[in-house]
Amino acid sequence: MHGNDFIALLPLLIVAGTSIVVMLAVAVHRRHARSASLTFIGLAAAFASLWIAAPVVPLQVTPLLILDRYALFYIGLILAASMACVLLSYGYFEKCEGDHDELYILLLVATLGSSVLVASSHFVSLFLGLELLSVALYGMISYRHSLPLPVEAGIKYLVLAAASAAFLLFGMALVYGALGTMQFGEIAVRLTRAGFDRWLVLPGMALIVTGFGFKLAVAPFHLWTPDVYQGAPVPVTAFIATVSKGAMFAVLLRYFYRSGAHNLAPVFLVFSIIAIASMFAGNILALLQNNVKRILAYSSIAHLGYLLVAFQAGSDLGPTAVTFYLVAYFVTTLGAFGVIAVLSDGSKDADDMEDYRGLFWRRPALAAVFTAMLLSLAGIPVTAGFIGKFYILAAGASSAMWALIVIMVITSAIGLFYYLRIVVVMYGHSAESSAPSSGLAPAGGVVLALLTAFLLWFGVFPGPLLSAISTALAGLV
Amino acid sequence: MILLWLILIPLIAGGVAWAAARWSASATRWIALVAVVADFALTLSLWFRNFHAGFSGWFEQADWAWIPQFGIRLHLALDGLSLLLLMLTFFLGIVSVLASWNEITEAVGFFHLNLLWILAGIAGVFLAVNLFLFYFAWELMLVPMYFLISIWGHENRVYAAVKFFLFTQLSGLLMLIAILALFFLHYRATGIYTFEYAALLNTVMPASTEMWIMLGFFVAFAVKLPVVVLHTWLPDAHTEAPTAGSVILAGLLLKTGAYGMLRFVVPLFPHAARAFAPIAMALGVAGILYGAILAFGQNDLKRLVAYTSVSHLGFVLLGIFAWNDLALQGAVMTMICHGISTGGLFILAGALQDRIHTREMDCMGGLWSTAPRLSGAALFFALASLGLPGLGDFVGEFLVLLGTYRQSILLAALATVGVLFATFYALRLVQRAFQGPNTHNWRIADLVPREGLVVALMIGTLLWLGLYPRPVLQTFQPVMARLEQLASRR
Numbered sequence: 001m002h003g004n005d006f007i008a009l010l011p012l013l014i015v016a017g018t019s020i021v022v023m024l025a026v027a028v029h030r031r032h033a034r035s036a037s038l039t040f041i042g043l044a045a046a047f048a049s050l051w052i053a054a055p056v057v058p059l060q061v062t063p064l065l066i067l068d069r070y071a072l073f074y075i076g077l078i079l080a081a082s083m084a085c086v087l088l089s090y091g092y093f094e095k096c097e098g099d100h101d102e103l104y105i106l107l108l109v110a111t112l113g114s115s116v117l118v119a120s121s122h123f124v125s126l127f128l129g130l131e132l133l134s135v136a137l138y139g140m141i142s143y144r145h146s147l148p149l150p151v152e153a154g155i156k157y158l159v160l161a162a163a164s165a166a167f168l169l170f171g172m173a174l175v176y177g178a179l180g181t182m183q184f185g186e187i188a189v190r191l192t193r194a195g196f197d198r199w200l201v202l203p204g205m206a207l208i209v210t211g212f213g214f215k216l217a218v219a220p221f222h223l224w225t226p227d228v229y230q231g232a233p234v235p236v237t238a239f240i241a242t243v244s245k246g247a248m249f250a251v252l253l254r255y256f257y258r259s260g261a262h263n264l265a266p267v268f269l270v271f272s273i274i275a276i277a278s279m280f281a282g283n284i285l286a287l288l289q290n291n292v293k294r295i296l297a298y299s300s301i302a303h304l305g306y307l308l309v310a311f312q313a314g315s316d317l318g319p320t321a322v323t324f325y326l327v328a329y330f331v332t333t334l335g336a337f338g339v340i341a342v343l344s345d346g347s348k349d350a351d352d353m354e355d356y357r358g359l360f361w362r363r364p365a366l367a368a369v370f371t372a373m374l375l376s377l378a379g380i381p382v383t384a385g386f387i388g389k390f391y392i393l394a395a396g397a398s399s400a401m402w403a404l405i406v407i408m409v410i411t412s413a414i415g416l417f418y419y420l421r422i423v424v425v426m427y428g429h430s431a432e433s434s435a436p437s438s439g440l441a442p443a444g445g446v447v448l449a450l451l452t453a454f455l456l457w458f459g460v461f462p463g464p465l466l467s468a469i470s471t472a473l474a475g476l477v
Numbered sequence: 478m479i480l481l482w483l484i485l486i487p488l489i490a491g492g493v494a495w496a497a498a499r500w501s502a503s504a505t506r507w508i509a510l511v512a513v514v515a516d517f518a519l520t521l522s523l524w525f526r527n528f529h530a531g532f533s534g535w536f537e538q539a540d541w542a543w544i545p546q547f548g549i550r551l552h553l554a555l556d557g558l559s560l561l562l563l564m565l566t567f568f569l570g571i572v573s574v575l576a577s578w579n580e581i582t583e584a585v586g587f588f589h590l591n592l593l594w595i596l597a598g599i600a601g602v603f604l605a606v607n608l609f610l611f612y613f614a615w616e617l618m619l620v621p622m623y624f625l626i627s628i629w630g631h632e633n634r635v636y637a638a639v640k641f642f643l644f645t646q647l648s649g650l651l652m653l654i655a656i657l658a659l660f661f662l663h664y665r666a667t668g669i670y671t672f673e674y675a676a677l678l679n680t681v682m683p684a685s686t687e688m689w690i691m692l693g694f695f696v697a698f699a700v701k702l703p704v705v706v707l708h709t710w711l712p713d714a715h716t717e718a719p720t721a722g723s724v725i726l727a728g729l730l731l732k733t734g735a736y737g738m739l740r741f742v743v744p745l746f747p748h749a750a751r752a753f754a755p756i757a758m759a760l761g762v763a764g765i766l767y768g769a770i771l772a773f774g775q776n777d778l779k780r781l782v783a784y785t786s787v788s789h790l791g792f793v794l795l796g797i798f799a800w801n802d803l804a805l806q807g808a809v810m811t812m813i814c815h816g817i818s819t820g821g822l823f824i825l826a827g828a829l830q831d832r833i834h835t836r837e838m839d840c841m842g843g844l845w846s847t848a849p850r851l852s853g854a855a856l857f858f859a860l861a862s863l864g865l866p867g868l869g870d871f872v873g874e875f876l877v878l879l880g881t882y883r884q885s886i887l888l889a890a891l892a893t894v895g896v897l898f899a900t901f902y903a904l905r906l907v908q909r910a911f912q913g914p915n916t917h918n919w920r921i922a923d924l925v926p927r928e929g930l931v932v933a934l935m936i937g938t939l940l941w942l943g944l945y946p947r948p949v950l951q952t953f954q955p956v957m958a959r960l961e962q963l964a965s966r967r
Contacts, residue, residue: 424635
């Protein structure tokens, strides 16, 4: 390794360093505000260092990591989302009892793992990043270990994540056994040559898809999602929904586009089935829920289904659509969970539908933000979600995948119903006129205001973001 | 630039009105009123300015790049058809603001925000000549309308609002797929990414593809229009909406469907539209008869008026797909006059509900003795609705019937039966609500000057359109010539 390698790795190094700094600071003296602000500063510094790293990329750093514009773009997205999660966590945990400092260390480690994931070009780094992320998440999910739900959620996640990691490892082993390489790029080369054992590669790919499927929570691997979403503390749920899933999708995109495996007919078929199943399962099961966190969990299953539609589109529109949709989804999901986090108090998360009854009349600004986020999830114009959905439909239409996009349209119309349900409740009248609750914590307020601004900006003037995405994707396809 | 202002004024005024509501509700109302009056004045000035030039072509344009990656432009353009519908939009905008002056007392600011944003969305629909922008505006008017119904509506408002939203959203998404299919067909043929209306007009495609894409557009517009079978959201939404909501729904949102048929379905897909015309015309006639028969059976005043809309818009569909001079002129006249006459009926229904807190006609009767001005106005609008010669609706429906006669004598005859039915339901309405003995001993206030002004404006316009429709037809003339030329190309 030489100088440029370290410059390219700078964002990752800063995040790793920050976790050590926070750990040492906690060892000296516990203070919630300091831990949170150190974490935030570290993440912000890592974010700023992206611009230092940008001139030296693309650069293959060891056989494991590739730092290109694609990786930097996603690392930036992950860091930004983590910063939002830190701010939300501060406001949320400040209201809870107990020590909260270790959460930030775990969050930094998880962020590091996600960043490694999006920069990986090798099975080993993929697995390394995945485990960094998962192991930190176990702790984050059950962080409030005095309550039953978080512990239950943590154990569920632990068992299923471990199982999925096993699937993934076995799949990688099979692919390696057949092709003799773990490099994504090299896999692509060897897949085009004849003479490999097809009956090792295809089961291997299937197991890898299964492993990814668990992490992405697409049907039929989605069963853990509602429980974990419900049980985890709200900012952690936001983190799982955005950073963890986004990083997985980014590496999925890179792995399959790099290795060309998505062009194998069976893989395409499997992804189509998963996409359709996710769109139906997510949107229909969400109709039956009364818990806002569970609704958002099912809605995220559906959204991952939409993303898989774009993923399959193949042409150069596909990755652009995926990336734009992910950005929109990050903004929207963080905003939605941000509202829940702000409304929650130390004893109970505000996740019951009744907590939102008449919210518009009590706290109009929060209700307006939540409405904007829900409309974005539903894909209504002026919000980023609309442009995202438009792009996915465009990508699908450009590859003439009519069946998939018609299903997407129908299921998203079903989805509209439960988003509107929450909206209706917010604008209805509450039975008891509860006194207007205390004002917004400044950190949460700033996050929500910024997210709403991004939501509208990307929804009305997506041009700049799209050109950023197309430069980021230039190396991928 | 003036076209952008037509959209921006209500958008901005909506925000200002919302903010102003913190201090004073009446300030909000005045801001909204000033905004719609200003917009109406702008459209009027556009009309007078171009009157002698003859409204040829797109006589006002505004064009900016928006999302260059996809050839999406912020391209607005005005021709005679758009101008007429814009004047109707802001006229009914004024009417709606005035009609909700006393009716809305809760969350006045948010109400006017929604009201003005719907108008902005509708103006965007009528002005957009970039298909992406059109779809954007098309979807944009739904959300505020949804709020308008679900917050300020009557008893069953949430059900009606959700139904409205789901119907329009699902059909809109089908249209989006059709737009994208057209876009990529054009891209494959030319290698250019563009959503521009003018460019997409010349897309060459195989007949079966053309039919599928045409159906995608048709479904979206048919839900709005509404065409029978897809109309079930309409009676609920119209009945449950507050007065201003009903006026805008009936007067404007339905017209966006008709506008889409005229502007997009037939010119973009001339061959498919020609092949589909017999079915569409049959659906139109079915709507005329079905709407009229159901209107006759209603007891709820607003529901009755809602079903008459189904019937009247059947004439519009019939006229559009008969596609000849007379029928097209008739369709446009019907669009405008129906907006005003039905708007008038909804305003009176709202005024009545304000006073007697019911819409059931069983609970009315003999109101003429206690509120003669209100009842007289209702009689007038009912007569307009049944197509009394001398009033605007007559001109429209008569022209449609003449035009249809050339295409199909059978359909024209059946549609004429619809006109006959209109007499029944309109007169029944007047008889049961306003005439006869006042069995419930109602003592209600007559129209106050504000309401009187609104009603007088609408009556005057209907009389003008009925007696001297030439200026309107003249405005539409060049558009019609171009549309016919587009539709007849090979």
